[in-house]
Amino acid sequence: MKKAYILLAEGFETIEALTPLDVLVRSGVEVRTIAIGSGYDVRSAQGVAVMADGVLSTTDLSDGSALILPGGYPGYENLGKSSEVLRWVSEYYNSGKVVAAICGAPTVLALAGVGHGKEITAHTSVVGELSDYQVSDADVVCSGELITGKGAGLSLPFAFAVAEALTSAEVIEDVKGKMEL
Amino acid sequence: MKKAYILLAEGFETIEALTPLDVLVRSGVEVRTIAIGSGYDVRSAQGVAVMADGVLSTTDLSDGSALILPGGYPGYENLGKSSEVLRWVSEYYNSGKVVAAICGAPTVLALAGVGHGKEITAHTSVVGELSDYQVSDADVVCSGELITGKGAGLSLPFAFAVAEALTSAEVIEDVKGKMEL
Numbered sequence: 001m002k003k004a005y006i007l008l009a010e011g012f013e014t015i016e017a018l019t020p021l022d023v024l025v026r027s028g029v030e031v032r033t034i035a036i037g038s039g040y041d042v043r044s045a046q047g048v049a050v051m052a053d054g055v056l057s058t059t060d061l062s063d064g065s066a067l068i069l070p071g072g073y074p075g076y077e078n079l080g081k082s083s084e085v086l087r088w089v090s091e092y093y094n095s096g097k098v099v100a101a102i103c104g105a106p107t108v109l110a111l112a113g114v115g116h117g118k119e120i121t122a123h124t125s126v127v128g129e130l131s132d133y134q135v136s137d138a139d140v141v142c143s144g145e146l147i148t149g150k151g152a153g154l155s156l157p158f159a160f161a162v163a164e165a166l167t168s169a170e171v172i173e174d175v176k177g178k179m180e181l
Numbered sequence: 182m183k184k185a186y187i188l189l190a191e192g193f194e195t196i197e198a199l200t201p202l203d204v205l206v207r208s209g210v211e212v213r214t215i216a217i218g219s220g221y222d223v224r225s226a227q228g229v230a231v232m233a234d235g236v237l238s239t240t241d242l243s244d245g246s247a248l249i250l251p252g253g254y255p256g257y258e259n260l261g262k263s264s265e266v267l268r269w270v271s272e273y274y275n276s277g278k279v280v281a282a283i284c285g286a287p288t289v290l291a292l293a294g295v296g297h298g299k300e301i302t303a304h305t306s307v308v309g310e311l312s313d314y315q316v317s318d319a320d321v322v323c324s325g326e327l328i329t330g331k332g333a334g335l336s337l338p339f340a341f342a343v344a345e346a347l348t349s350a351e352v353i354e355d356v357k358g359k360m361e362l
Contacts (some may be wrong), residue, residue: 006218013203014199014202015196015199018199019195019196019200021227021228022194022195022196022227025227025228026227031228033228033229041232046203046212047206047212048199048202048231049231050230050231051222051230053230083348098263103361123361124361130274139361148362149362151359151361152359152360153357154360154362155219156337176334178332179334180304180305180331180333180334181332181335
C-alpha cells in the first residue's frame with residue numbers, strides 16, 4: 001500500500017487538506033497527517049481542530065510516495081517558514097516522488113527551490129511570488145510528479161489528480177462512483 | 182450573525198461535514214461542530230480525529246438557523262440511533278429552520294419523521310429506506326428549508342446551497358471567487 005503525507009500547519013485550509021485525505025483513503029492509499037509544529041493538535045483557517053497522526057520533528061517521511069501541501073492563510077506561510085518542510089519538499093521532488101501543492105502552497109515549492117521552469121497553477125493572490133514558474137490559469141496542473149491546484153474550490157479535482165498519480169484511472173472511476181460523481 | 186450546527190458522529194464522512202463548515206465560515210456564518218457522543222473527540226470514516234466545539238448532551242442548539250447532518254458510514258447510522266439528534270431534527274424542521282442532510286443522512290430525516298412527501302436526494306445505497314419521500318437523482322435538492330445532497334462528491338454544491346439559504350447569492354458569488362471558482 002502506498003503512503004501519502006499531508007503536512008498540517010496552523011491555519012491550513014480545511015478542505016484543501018482533508019479532501020485529498022478523503023479521496024486518497026477511498027483510493028486505498030495510506031494517509032498520515034503530520035503537524036509541523038510541536039504539538040499534534042492543529043487548527044485550520046476555518047477553525048477546525050484536528051489531531052494529527054504525527055509531528056514532523058519526530059516522523060521520518062522517507063517511506064512516503066507523496067507529500068501534500070495544503071494552502072490556507074496563514075497555513076501556507078507557516079509551511080514556507082519551516083526549514084524541515086522545505087527539506088522534505090526538496091527530498092521528495094528530487095527522489096521523483098509526488099509533490100502536490102494547492103492555493104498558496106505552491107509558494108512553498110518556490111522557497112524549497114524545486115521545479116523551476118515547470119508549469120504550475122496557484123491561487124491568483126500568490127502568482128506574483130512564482131516568477132520562476134510557468135504559471136497557468138488551469139484548475140489543476142500535473143507536470144510530471146509535481147501536481148498543483150488553484151484554490152479551495154478545486155480541492156476535489158486536485159485530490160483526484162494526486163490519487164490517480166498513486167493508483168490508476170480505474171481506481172479513481174470506482175471512487176468517483178461511490179462519491180456519486 | 183447566523184449560526185449553523187454540524188452534528189458529528191463517529192464515522193462521519195470527512196468532507197461532507199467539513200466542506201459545509203468551510204463554506205459557511207467563508208460566508209460569514211458562525212459554525213459550531215457538535216459531537217453527539219460523550220466526548221469532544223470524534224473520528225471520521227476516513228480516520229480524521231476532530232475535536233468538536235461542543236457535545237450534544239450539554240449544548241442547547243435552539244439559537245441556530247441551520248442543522249447539518251453529514252453522511253458517512255457508520256456516521257449516518259449513529260446519527261439515526263440518537264434520540265437527541267432526532268428530537269433536534271424535528272425541532273429545527275418544525276420551526277422552519279434549515280435542515281440539511283447528505284449521502285446516507287437523509288435516512289435520519291425519515292427516522293425523525295420530517296418532510297414526508299417532499300422531494301429529496303440521497304446516496305443510491307439508501308434510497309430503499311426513503312419510501313416516504315420523492316427521491317430525485319439530482320446532485321442537490323432544496324425543498325424549502327430542507328436541503329439534501331447525494332454524496333461526498335457533491336459536498337461543495339451542497340455546502341453552497343446551505344450557505345446561500347443562510348446568506349445571499351451575492352455572498353456566495355464572492356466566496357466562490359475567493360475559492361477560485
